[in-house]
Amino acid sequence: MSDDSKLIRMASQMAQFFASQPDRPAAEAVAAHINDSWTPRMRQAFVDQIRAGVQADPVVRDAAGFVRLPAG
Numbered sequence: 001m002s003d004d005s006k007l008i009r010m011a012s013q014m015a016q017f018f019a020s021q022p023d024r025p026a027a028e029a030v031a032a033h034i035n036d037s038w039t040p041r042m043r044q045a046f047v048d049q050i051r052a053g054v055q056a057d058p059v060v061r062d063a064a065g066f067v068r069l070p071a072g
Contacts, residue, residue: 015059031066040070
């Protein structure tokens with residue numbers, strides 16, 4: 001499994017968890033966790049994969065829009 005597919009898999013696991021939490025929309029919660037826990041390089045790779053059209057849960061795809069990317 002490539003590092004990129006691991007990122008999508010990890011985000012999918014987060015989406016499953018946060019879908020059961022009623023306090024905030026799952027996509028926003030996934031993105032917040034990614035922003036707080038992943039390195040800028042990981043965040044960029046994740047968003048690049050989503051933009052490239054990788055198959056992903058709709059919550060994961062929506063979360064990509066809330067992920068902070070490194071400046072540059």
